[in-house]
Amino acid sequence: MKNPVGRPKLLDRENLVNIALCQYWMNGIDNVTISSIASLANVSRPGIYKEFTDEDGLKYEVLRKYTDILREFVIPQYNSAKDIKTIYNHIYSTIGFNTDKTYFEGISKVKDILPSGANGCFFENVKLKKHTLDNKTKSEVNNFEKFRRNIFLKYLKELQETGQIVSSLNIDEIYEFISAQISLSQSLALNGMNKEKIKIIINKALSAIVTPKYTIN
Template sequence: MTDTEKPTRGRPRTMDEAAVLDVAVSAYQRADPADVSVNAICQMASISKPSLYRAFGNEDGLTLASLDRYAERVLGDLFAILQRNQALDPTLDALIDFALNDQRLETGCLFYKMRAGKHRLGPKTRQRVEEIDAAAVHAFETYLKGQQDAGAWASDQPTALIARYLMEQIGLALTQRATQEDLAGIRSSLTLALSVIRKA
């Protein structure tokens, strides 16, 4: 070691934040996110609590970052179905297939789980849940209005109401899937629930 070199103190920062978020998302999906402790995440990710706090600030920062990562990867694919601007029937069919066949949703949807228990989450995560919820309703409503404006679909009900209904039916199917209910039965129920939109 030369006179100008100084020994490194402490542990080097080698934590892979993306890998930690993958662990956190997986853990939050398997249980109620508010019941998953920081200690549990640290143990599963083989990192120290100080390292986690340096990266994410606090538990609220971790749940927020996890939700953002999940939204980008999973919810982004759902919104992409709407952005194709296909006709109503193939779009609804694609949404049903996505909800029931995507392996990332096998244990449910992290967004819906966090929304259901948002009162137990930190303020920043709660705010993001509300923002994503509003964005999702807007995405569904924009798609439905596009179909309406093109003369391909009509309804005497407000598109915002139908958009919310569509979201909730998909959420119910994902909740049923997480509890290992029969997929064929879930598909039949969801198809029936969405038939009122097809006939609107």
């Protein structure tokens, strides 16, 4: 039986999350209203609130969909990575460069989730807006950051042991520095800076922690 004309259809949770992901990614997680998502999904606002409790609940579900993909397909690439070029290629990928898949495949295995015209990494885009988020979504940002940190620390320790990163530097501080460069590259890209210029900035920044033999200019 078809829905009566004008009556919103029953809520398809997965479809709504996919629509919200696309909208949040394209326009910014703090720039999209529940009303606009409801309209695109052809469902009612009360239906969304009933399904997700509140806007924070929807944002959490959307972010969790993306971070689950990163947990399964992207971050584990660092478990077998042994070259500093992995982190270079990772950062390059978030600003629109094709990567050398010898070192980093990125999200290419699940690229069908990428909205057409999306900029950068959705997680990093959300992280830049962390101060605007409510508790549940903010907590997922923190949880994923902790997960990523633990994987990265093992990778960075190996780079230090093989002479690719300056040995006198503290591993935790190296991680914070790299995390800051990823955020910086996202911020510059979102503000319209040419990706070639961003690449130069990132290469210069990483030269502070990478030994001369392995520095990329």
